[in-house]
Amino acid sequence: MALPRGSLALSARLHVAHDGHVSLALSPSLLLGGGRWTHARLATDAQRGRHMLSSAFLPAGTIVCEAAALALCPLEEWRKRVCASCLAVAPSRLSNGCHSCESCFYCDGACAAAHAPSHARACAALRRLGALRKYGKDLQAMLRLLLDVLLAAPHEGKEMFFALEHHPPRRDRKAEAEWRRACALFRHALEACEGVEARGFSDEEIHALVSRLDSNCFGCYIEDSRREGAPPFAHGCYPAASLFNHSCAPNCTASTGLERIHIITHADVQCGEELTIAYIDVQRPRAARQAELRLMYHFVCACHRCAAEAIPAAREKCSYASAPRKQRTRREQKELRSQRRAAAQEGRGDGVASGVDWRGEEGGDGTVRAEEEGGEGGSAALWRRA
Ligand SMILES: [Zn+2]
Ligand SMILES: [Zn+2]
Ligand SMILES: [Zn+2]
Numbered sequence: 001m002a003l004p005r006g007s008l009a010l011s012a013r014l015h016v017a018h019d020g021h022v023s024l025a026l027s028p029s030l031l032l033g034g035g036r037w038t039h040a041r042l043a044t045d046a047q048r049g050r051h052m053l054s055s056a057f058l059p060a061g062t063i064v065c066e067a068a069a070l071a072l073c074p075l076e077e078w079r080k081r082v083c084a085s086c087l088a089v090a091p092s093r094l095s096n097g098c099h100s101c102e103s104c105f106y107c108d109g110a111c112a113a114a115h116a117p118s119h120a121r122a123c124a125a126l127r128r129l130g131a132l133r134k135y136g137k138d139l140q141a142m143l144r145l146l147l148d149v150l151l152a153a154p155h156e157g158k159e160m161f162f163a164l165e166h167h168p169p170r171r172d173r174k175a176e177a178e179w180r181r182a183c184a185l186f187r188h189a190l191e192a193c194e195g196v197e198a199r200g201f202s203d204e205e206i207h208a209l210v211s212r213l214d215s216n217c218f219g220c221y222i223e224d225s226r227r228e229g230a231p232p233f234a235h236g237c238y239p240a241a242s243l244f245n246h247s248c249a250p251n252c253t254a255s256t257g258l259e260r261i262h263i264i265t266h267a268d269v270q271c272g273e274e275l276t277i278a279y280i281d282v283q284r285p286r287a288a289r290q291a292e293l294r295l296m297y298h299f300v301c302a303c304h305r306c307a308a309e310a311i312p313a314a315r316e317k318c319s320y321a322s323a324p325r326k327q328r329t330r331r332e333q334k335e336l337r338s339q340r341r342a343a344a345q346e347g348r349g350d351g352v353a354s355g356v357d358w359r360g361e362e363g364g365d366g367t368v369r370a371e372e373e374g375g376e377g378g379s380a381a382l383w384r385r386a
Contacts, residue, residue, distance in 0.1 A: 034157020035067040035240020040275055042243065047302075049165075051245045051274055058269040064252060065240060065263040065275075070157045071148035072220075072236035072258060076137050082233050083107045085115035087258050089222055089233055101126040121151055124192035128185070135182045141235065142210050143186050145217065149209070149237060150196050160239040166211035167298045179203065215297055216242040218254060218261065234258075246297065247276035248289055249305035276303070286310070 030037040039062065041055045058064065074082035080093045084104035094105035096112055103126040104119055106112040125147055132140040152158055171179055183203040190196050201209070218241070219232030238261055244252065251269050254277060255262040263277060280292050286309040293301050 032156070033067075033160035033240040033243065034070065034155055035065050035238070035243075037065045037240075038063065040064045048245055048274070050243055052243050054269045054271055054273050054275055057271050058265050060265055060267050062265045062269075063255075063262045064265060065244075066260055067238040067240035067263065068157060068260045069236045069258070070152050070161055070239055071145050072234065073145055073148055074234045075141050075232060076133070076144065078233040079103060080105050083111050084119070085111035087220070087234055098123060100124075101130070103127070103130070118151070121193060121195060122147060125189040128189035128192055131185055132182060135178055139182055139210075142213055143182070143206075145213055145235060145237065146186075146206075146209055147189065147193075149213070150190070151193060157239040160242070161212060161216075161237065164212040164216060164239070164242055166208040167215070169207050169211075179207075183207075213237055220258065241277070244275060244277045246279040246293065246299075246301065247274075247303040247305070248278065248282045248286075248301060249303060250276045250278045250282070252277050 030040065030042070032042065037052065039054055039056045039058055040052045042050060043053050044050050052064070054064070072087070074084060074087065078089075080097070081090050082088070083090070083094065083106050085106055088107055090107065094107065096108060097105040098112075098119065101123045103123075104115065106115065126144075129140070129144060129147065132143055149158070149161060169176075169179075180203055183201075183206045186206060187200050190201070216239070217235050217237045220234040220236065221230060221232050236258070241254065241261065241263060244263060251265055251267050251273065252263045252275050253266050255264050263275070265275070269275065279297055280289060282289065282305075284292075286306055290301055290306065293299060
């Protein structure tokens, strides 16, 4: 797989102290895959593949990457309440919309006008994509996002997207037949687009593209709704952010933002340490995390938290509970009962690891903190799609 070429840039920041002293801070930035990294460098090894390392000591709250969206669109069930141009969420159904495709709705005429040039290229295809509804909203949403990826202007992020890994399909015969019909419909929609390469995509090529999106797109959530388990209202693809590996004890979090997201450290990071984010909800027990990562992202997590929790003394109670009963020894059963009692007394939820500090230095909830600290004042929080 060809590596996208990285280039170095220098960013300067003027700092005026309270005593009037003015200083200039210069920091080298790495431009890669439609993103800008600061204090980070790209590394590759056999075990981790491509990954990002910190190139200096980074205090909590340092922005290490600004990743631009290659494609970004509201989810099907939200399309009438989310402006297709600015992605603001309206309290009720929007009245301004494209009457031709019935796919894009807007806050007002200004948003519709701003979106008109890009929508003109997609409108006829979106009209045809409406028929994908019968194959389920997940597949429809992915193919809708894929359309935007294919229509995006060529740039380094797009090159990086096409170079990402993909995974073989796992479909039974019935699902395979549906998939082939959906692919035919998608190709029919693409034919309505000017500017998309004339060659027809094979079913296998469409699978490879959808697989890359599936593993690398971020969901957009209304602020504060994540804690209540609310579903995302939009999703986007940020190829630069795909260079971050997963850890169940991540040291970085994706911040709020839509057109671009920031990846921010939420704990102090030592020079040379790998910069990681969480692809899934890491507040769940080890077994559940491992199962989800295997199913959705096709890898077995070997992060230090998973390794620590695999040791019986440090294993969380939910791992015991999910183990087959006959494999539990008397001692384990006794431990499980005492852990349940302790958890009940403390009023803790499931999935809290015992004896393993994975929450960052201040012991707070890192997955939520970046949402609270989100620097851009956007209306949505972003999180890796589960
Ligand atoms: Zn708008
Ligand atoms: Zn339209
Ligand atoms: Zn892990």
